[in-house]
Amino acid sequence: MDNFLLCDRDLPPALLERYMQAEAIAVDTETMGLKPGRDRLCLVQLCDGDGYVTALRIELGQGDAPNLKALMEAEAVTKIFHFARFDIAALKYQLGIQTAPFFCTKIASKLARTYSGSHGLKSLVKELAGVELDKSAQSSDWGNVMALSEEQLAYAANDVRYLIGLRQQLTAMLKREGRWELAEQCFCCLPTVVELDLRQFDNVFEH
Ligand code: MN
Numbered sequence: 001m002d003n004f005l006l007c008d009r010d011l012p013p014a015l016l017e018r019y020m021q022a023e024a025i026a027v028d029t030e031t032m033g034l035k036p037g038r039d040r041l042c043l044v045q046l047c048d049g050d051g052y053v054t055a056l057r058i059e060l061g062q063g064d065a066p067n068l069k070a071l072m073e074a075e076a077v078t079k080i081f082h083f084a085r086f087d088i089a090a091l092k093y094q095l096g097i098q099t100a101p102f103f104c105t106k107i108a109s110k111l112a113r114t115y116s117g118s119h120g121l122k123s124l125v126k127e128l129a130g131v132e133l134d135k136s137a138q139s140s141d142w143g144n145v146m147a148l149s150e151e152q153l154a155y156a157a158n159d160v161r162y163l164i165g166l167r168q169q170l171t172a173m174l175k176r177e178g179r180w181e182l183a184e185q186c187f188c189c190l191p192t193v194v195e196l197d198l199r200q201f202d203n204v205f206e207h
Contacts, residue, residue: 001150003052004157009059011046011067019071022048024078024103026163029087030142030156036086036093036198042142044068044091047160055156057145058094065095072099080163082106082121084187089194100191105163107186108170111179125162128169133158 011019019025026047033039044056044065056068072079072091081087084104091097109119116123122133137155142148148156174180196204 001154001157003050004153005052005054006057006153007054008057009062010065011054011056011071013067015054016067016071019046019048020074020077022077024049024080024164024167025071026080026160027072027087027099028081028156028159028163029090031090032143034086036089037200040143041090041094042145043148043156045156045160046071047157047163049164051161053157053160055153059145063095065097069095069097072097075101078103080105080167082124082159082163082166085190085193085197088190089197092194093198098191102187102190103167103171104187104190105166105170107190108167108174108183111183111186112170112173112177121159121162124166128166129162131162133162 005015007015028045029041030043030045031039031041040060041058044058045053046056047053056065058065071077079099079102081102081104083106084099084102088099088102091099105121105124106119109124113119116127122135125131125133134155137152140152142152171180174183
C-alpha cells in the first residue's frame with residue numbers, strides 16, 4: 001500500500017513531531033469488540049492532511065503509549081473521529097489517554113444532515129466524497145496484530161483517509177444551518193458521556 005506505515009507500540013519520535021505540526025489529524029481504532037472494558041484495543045490509525053496513514057499495533061497487555069498520548073492530548077491538534085465516543089473510551093481505558101480537542105463526524109452528521117437517517121461512515125463517505133468504502137473487514141479478528149491481512153490493513157487505512165475532508169464539509173453545513181455552536185457543545189460534553197460509558201451507567205438523563 002502507498003502512503004502507509006505500520007509501527008509497533010508507539011509513534012516514532014519523527015512521526016510525533018510531524019503530526020504535532022498539523023492543525024488536525026484523523027484517528028480511528030480497531031478493537032476486539034464494542035466494550036472497551038472487555039475488548040482490547042488492537043490498532044490505532046492516524047492520517048494527516050496529506051493522506052499519509054500510520055497504523056500503530058498495540059501489543060497484548062500494553063498499558064501506555066507516551067508519544068501517542070502526547071499527540072492525542074495536544075491542545076493545538078484537533079483529533080477527528082467517526083463516532084468519537086467509542087474510540088475515546090478505548091484510548092482512555094487501555095492507554096490512559098484523555099483525548100482533546102476532537103471533532104466527531106457522526107455527531108456532526110446527525111446535526112447537519114437531518115434529511116438523512118444514515119450516519120454511518122460508509123454513507124457519509126459516499127455522499128460527501130463520492131467514494132464507495134469496502135467495510136467487509138469491519139467485523140474481523142484484529143487480535144493477531146502481527147499477522148493482519150492486506151485487506152484488513154487497507155480497510156483500516158480507508159477508515160481514516162476521508163475524515164479530514166468530511167470535517168470540512170460538515171463544518172460548513174453546520175455553520176450554514178446555524179448548528180455549529182450546538183455541535184461544539186456536544187463535543188464538550190462527550191468526555192462525560194465516555195466516563196459514564198466506562199463506568200457502565202446507561203442513560204442517566206432518562207426519567
Ligand atoms: Mn475502523
